[in-house]
Amino acid sequence: KAGVTQTPRYLIKTRGQQVTLSCSPISGHRSVSWYQQTPGQGLQFLFEYFSETQRNKGNFPGRFSGRQFSNSRSEMNVSTLELGDSALYLCASKSNSEAEAFFGQGTRLTVV
Amino acid sequence: AQSVSQHNHHVILSEAASLELGCNYSYGGTVNLFWYVQYPGQHLQLLLKYFSGDPLVKGIKGFEAEFIKSKFSFNLRKPSVQWSDTAEYFCAVNTGSGNTPLVFGKGTRLSVIA
Numbered sequence: 001k002a003g004v005t006q007t008p009r010y011l012i013k014t015r016g017q018q019v020t021l022s023c024s025p026i027s028g029h030r031s032v033s034w035y036q037q038t039p040g041q042g043l044q045f046l047f048e049y050f051s052e053t054q055r056n057k058g059n060f061p062g063r064f065s066g067r068q069f070s071n072s073r074s075e076m077n078v079s080t081l082e083l084g085d086s087a088l089y090l091c092a093s094k095s096n097s098e099a100e101a102f103f104g105q106g107t108r109l110t111v112v
Numbered sequence: 113a114q115s116v117s118q119h120n121h122h123v124i125l126s127e128a129a130s131l132e133l134g135c136n137y138s139y140g141g142t143v144n145l146f147w148y149v150q151y152p153g154q155h156l157q158l159l160l161k162y163f164s165g166d167p168l169v170k171g172i173k174g175f176e177a178e179f180i181k182s183k184f185s186f187n188l189r190k191p192s193v194q195w196s197d198t199a200e201y202f203c204a205v206n207t208g209s210g211n212t213p214l215v216f217g218k219g220t221r222l223s224v225i226a
Binding site: 042044058090100103 | 144146148154155156157158161163202204206209211212213214215216217218219
C-alpha cells in the first residue's frame with residue numbers, strides 16, 4: 001500500500017512569509033500528526049488531527065496551525081515565518097486501533 | 113509530562129562490533145515503546161515496537177530491544193553492526209491505548225566504520 005506522502009519536499013521562504021505544507025496519510029488512517037525535526041531539539045510534536053478535529057496539541061506558538069479534510073489529508077500552516085522555523089517537518093499517520101505511526105519523508109523548510 | 117532520554121549523542125563503531133543504545137523514559141503507567149531509524153536522506157522507519165508480553169522484542173535487520181520496567185528502559189541492541197547500519201536512531205514512547213502523541217528522544221547518531 002502507498003505510504004505517507006508529503007508535499008512539497010523542499011521549500012525556501014523569506015522571513016515574514018507564510019507557508020502551507022501538505023500530508024496525505026496511508027489509506028484508511030484517520031489520524032495525522034505533525035512533528036518538527038531540528039538538529040538541536042530532535043523531533044517535537046506539533047499537533048494531531050483525527051476525523052477533522054484536533055485531538056492533541058504540542059507547545060508551539062499560534063503561528064503554527066493545521067487542519068484535516070474529510071479524506072483525512074492534512075495541511076499545516078506556519079504564518080509570519082522566523083529563521084528558527086527552518087526545520088524538517090514530518091507527518092505521521094496511524095489507524096485508531098494501533099499505536100504504530102508511519103512517517104512521510106518530510107518537507108524541508110528553509111527560512112532566509 | 114513524559115520524556116525520553118537517549119544517553120549517547122553519537123556512537124562510532126567498527127563493523128562487526130556489538131551495539132547497545134540506551135533509552136530511558138519517564139512515565140509510570142502503561143507505555144508503548146518504539147525504536148525508529150532514519151537512514152541518511154530517508155524517512156523514519158520503524159525498527160521494532162513493544163506493547164506488551166515478552167519484554168525482549170525482535171525487529172528488522174537483526175535489531176532487538178529489551179523492556180525493563182523496573183528501570184524504565186528500552187535499550188536497543190545488535191550483536192554485529194554493518195556499515196549499512198549508519199543512521200540516526202530514535203527511541204519513542206506513547207501511552208495507554210496508543211492515541212497519545214509519540215514523545216521522542218533526541219536521537220543517537222551511529223557511524224559504522226569499515
